[in-house]
Amino acid sequence: MNAVVISQGRVSWEPRPDPVAGPHDLLVRIQAAGINGADLMQRAGHYPPPAGTPADQPGLECSGVVEAVGDQVRSFRPGDRVMALMAGAAQAELAAVHERHAMPVPEAMSAVEAGAFPEVFCTAHDALFTQGGLAMGDRVLVSGAAGGVGVAAVQLAVAAGATVIASARSRDRHPALAGLGATPVTPDQVPATGPYDVVLELVGAPSLATAIEAIAPWGRVVVIGTGAGSHLELDLGLLMRSRATLRASTLRNRSLEEKAVVVRRVEHHVLPLVARRVLRVPVEATYPFSQVQAAYERFAAGAKLGKLVLTAG
Numbered sequence: 354m355n356a357v358v359i360s361q362g363r364v365s366w367e368p369r370p371d372p373v374a375g376p377h378d379l380l381v382r383i384q385a386a387g388i389n390g391a392d393l394m395q396r397a398g399h400y401p402p403p404a405g406t407p408a409d410q411p412g413l414e415c416s417g418v419v420e421a422v423g424d425q426v427r428s429f430r431p432g433d434r435v436m437a438l439m440a441g442a443a444q445a446e447l448a449a450v451h452e453r454h455a456m457p458v459p460e461a462m463s464a465v466e467a468g469a470f471p472e473v474f475c476t477a478h479d480a481l482f483t484q485g486g487l488a489m490g491d492r493v494l495v496s497g498a499a500g501g502v503g504v505a506a507v508q509l510a511v512a513a514g515a516t517v518i519a520s521a522r523s524r525d526r527h528p529a530l531a532g533l534g535a536t537p538v539t540p541d542q543v544p545a546t547g548p549y550d551v552v553l554e555l556v557g558a559p560s561l562a563t564a565i566e567a568i569a570p571w572g573r574v575v576v577i578g579t580g581a582g583s584h585l586e587l588d589l590g591l592l593m594r595s596r597a598t599l600r601a602s603t604l605r606n607r608s609l610e611e612k613a614v615v616v617r618r619v620e621h622h623v624l625p626l627v628a629r630r631v632l633r634v635p636v637e638a639t640y641p642f643s644q645v646q647a648a649y650e651r652f653a654a655g656a657k658l659g660k661l662v663l664t665a666g
């Protein structure tokens with residue numbers, strides 16, 4: 354097969370040995386695979402994948418068709434359309450995917466959307482609901498709302514009955530965020546639109562400091578991204594006075610079981626809304642796998658709405 358391969362700070366589409374599916378794995382013929390910030394960090398040598406995943410093959414999510422199944426697989430059959438959360442190597446012609454990290458693709462969902470769904474919707478759902486305890490009527494701030502995780506989080510929070518403030522530095526993307534049901538603001542407007550019951554921090558330290566100052570009593574702040582910086586001076590008194598919780602997490606380095614639970618929650622709570630087209634995966638652009646270097650450069654340039662997706666054929 355061919356796969357996206359990292360070499361000397363670049364990515365290219367090159368031959369690699371076919372993956373070997375274990376007894377609990379699906380062998381998936383990949384149709385589409387989303388690009389994530391972690392892929393670019395891995396390309397730069399900063400984000401090695403967990404043990405057992407090739408260090409030079411990026412990709413955290415994909416969609417495709419099941420070609421074969423291991424003898425212990427119970428949930429899927431050859432021919433099924435699936436999408437999967439992976440720890441790496443999702444940007445390839447074939448992937449071996451643990452069946453518990455795979456989800457069926459709703460009929461109404463395209464392969465491109467499905468290939469860009471698992472990482473960002475699993476991350477956003479886990480952060481907002483499991484960690485942030487989001488409830489109907491909550492006031493939510495999504496900081497860095499125009500990116501892949503951001504547009505997922507905005508839609509999930511709106512669908513759950515929250516009031517959603519979507520912070521994005523470029524006003525060009527505000528109409529689209531309003532179209533998803535949020536109130537778009539620039540980062541400097543964040544203090545004036547609080548207090549927030551839940552903050553999903555996708556930008557990092559600079560915007561986190563502002564958000565914490567606007568946290569509501571018993572508010573929950575969940576840090577998922579630190580692209581703009583990971584160090585800040587924090588007045589703990591702010592958290593104490595508001596009885597607030599500050600937490601942070603990554604998804605990729607969790608155990609097989611932990612990730613399987615996240616995937617099952619998304620399958621149960623989110624896929625029905627995808628099937629009804631209440632939730633969508635905004636895709637800024639697609640690139641054939643052979644143009645992966647150009648696609649990564651486009652991701653690095655920012656100023657996009659939602660996802661960039663690599664496609665087969």
Ligand SMILES: NC(=O)c1ccc[n+]([C@@H]2O[C@H](COP(=O)([O-])OP(=O)(O)OC[C@H]3O[C@@H](n4cnc5c(N)ncnc54)[C@H](OP(=O)(O)O)[C@@H]3O)[C@@H](O)[C@H]2O)c1
Pocket residue numbers: 389390391472473476496497498499500501502503521522523540555556576577578579580581602603604605654655656657659
């Ligand atoms: N913890 C986890 O498990 C996990 C999982 C997935 C993603 N992440 C991280 O979460 C973050 C968001 O992921 P993503 O897929 O949504 O990335 P993305 O598609 O690149 O989106 C990032 C968004 O943040 C905005 N942004 C970046 N720097 C900014 C700054 N200094 N001020 C204001 N806005 C800024 C970008 O705006 P512009 O377009 O204007 O640049 C963009 O809209 C990334 O850091 C990613 O690595 C973490």
